[in-house]
Amino acid sequence: MGNNPNGCRLEVRNLSKRFGSVVALENVSFTVRPGEVIGLVGDNGAGKSTAIKIICGFYKPTGGTILWEDKAIELDSPEHARALGIQTVYQDLALVNTLSIARNFFLHAEPTHRLGPLRFLDVKQMNDRTAQILRDIGIKDLNPTTPVSALSGGERQAVAIGRTYYFGGKLLILDEPTSALSVKQTQKVFSIIEEVKAKGVSVILIEHNMIHVHDIADRLVVVRHGSVYGDYAKTDVSVTDLERILAGAR
Amino acid sequence: MQEGRLLMNSVEEDGATESPRTIRPSLMHRVVRVPELMVLLALLIVILGFVILAPTTFLSPRNIGAILTASAQLGVAAIGAAILIIAGEFDISVGSNYAFSGIAIGLLSTSGGFPTWLAVIFGLLISTAIGLANGGITLGTRIPSFITTLGTWLVWFGLTLALSKGYFVAVKPNDPLIRVIGGALGYQFYSSVFWWVGIGIIAIVLLGRTALGNWIFAVGGNADAARAVGVPAGRVKLFAFGFMGLLAGVSALFTLGQQGSMAPLYGQNLALQAIAAAVIGGTLLTGGAGSVLGAMLGAVLMSMINSGLILAGAPTFWYQTFVGAIVIIAVVINTSISRRVAQMK
Helix, strand or coil: CCCCCCCCCEEEEEEEEEECCEEEEEEEEEEECCCCEEEEECCCCCCHHHHHHHHCCCCCCCEEEEEECCEEECCCCHHHHHHHCEEEECCCCCCCCCCEHHHHHCCCCCCEEEECCEEEECHHHHHHHHHHHHHHCCCCCCCCCCEHHHCCHHHHHHHHHHHHHHCCCCEEEEECCCCCCCHHHHHHHHHHHHHHHHCCCEEEEECCCHHHHHHHCCEEEEEECCEEEEEEEHHHCCHHHHHHHHHHCC | CCCCCCCCCCCCCCCCCCCCCCCCCCHHHHHHHCCCHHHHHHHHHHHHHHHHHCCCCCCCHHHHHHHHHHHHHHHHHHHHHHHHHHCCCCCCCHHHHHHHHHHHHHHHHCCCCCCHHHHHHHHHHHHHHHHHHHHHHHHHHCCCHHHHHHHHHHHHHHHHHHHHCCCCEECCCCCHHHHHHHCECCCCCECHHHHHHHHHHHHHHHHHHEHHHHHHHHHHHHHHHHHHCCCCHHHHHHHHHHHHHHHHHHHHHHHHHHHCEECCCCCCCHHHHHHHHHHHCCCCCCCCCCCHHHHHHHHHHHHHHHHHHHHCCCCCCHHHHHHHHHHHHHHHHHHHHHHHHHHCC
């Protein structure tokens, strides 16, 4: 992971997107390096989601280039993006509440024994591997057979993030992962982000809470009216600066 | 964000507050994990009650045979209903499918001149196709299946009347294959019970121990999450509809085996009774959780109540009242479970 010449996992250059006559994005450029957490911030409608949807393969850009590990690519579909290692964790869509952690973890990637047309689950392997991964990412006290409905919001985010990492996620896109969480739960999610970051995974974080995003991100990309207004290293910008920039963007 | 969040359509998008809570599994999560618990308890109470009310007759071999045979006919449809509800869908048209395929088998094997085995295969193909059609219409129109199958229930029923011209249709008397499928074995015990148990075991394994089973739970529990990781949600639901249709045909075969004939008016309560059995057996009406074994036990419970009321000398119309009350109790318990599950998002 991340031994490419200029060290970029993802680079977008002059990305533009128009919906009819509406310009949603105009010449947006930024980079994401391996093991880097980028905070993508901006007011509602600034274009964060459009940018993310392009990176996830949902939208095709009207103009511009996407480079994945220094190679120009065209994303055909969300499946294509996922296969490259671009994984998105949606806040409410990530997990099936009525299923156990292990069954969620391996959903659509179940370890199975094939017998004719049927694929029989290797339940033991599912549970053992899930327990191992949970320990790896620093969640120690959860049993893989526990239904997800029994987990706290932070634990759910942690499980969802752990799953994308386990299945080859190289760039995780987290869409407001902490918006419904308490302070303690938020810390839990951030500690998981730190864990996967330490393993070389890159993260793009969309977050409305400037204190949170400043806490966890290495770099902050401010989007305003469909363009990049600023790209700051965390040390160059304070929470107050960020809030001022965003307020000025209204 | 004017674009809205990626793919997000949850009603709880905002304002979900986190309440402090322990990780220790609550009673509710135990019930979610062992959905048959409730119906087992109910069975125990009902057996005890009828043993007291009808001590000599209720546990006689003849009565046990009769209860199990009735359970097989309802229970095989309940298996399909449970799987379909777990997948997040309903089929109200099951009764019409049952009557239509039974009459089709009867007509094909008699006036159609087909050998019985071929008529049976055609009949099951027809019932499966009807199930798939229900699914196709539902998924194609994106109308709730409760409504689409309410419509197809009448459509298939009309076709049943047209096909039968309103008359009973009989199969060949003493046909060996029909006897194997649903013939009498003595003590009011019919061979359909074995088929039912066999199908039940297959369905339990399918749901609990295969990848497809995992996907069925997932599309019913959170179809968007399942799609997001690549589960072909439409095809999984279509499978559940088709399987429901197939089992409606099997239920019709059981009736043909038991009675030798099918009437166009038979089975009009079958869909709701099958759904009732599934719900009594712990299947959540909201999808994503439930049990084939529970649905089978739910069918036994309903058959037991029917038989017990007769033996206890109560007028049989109390059966409906009784089952209705139990369904409401079951749904109240299930909904309080699923509501709390939903609140925990």
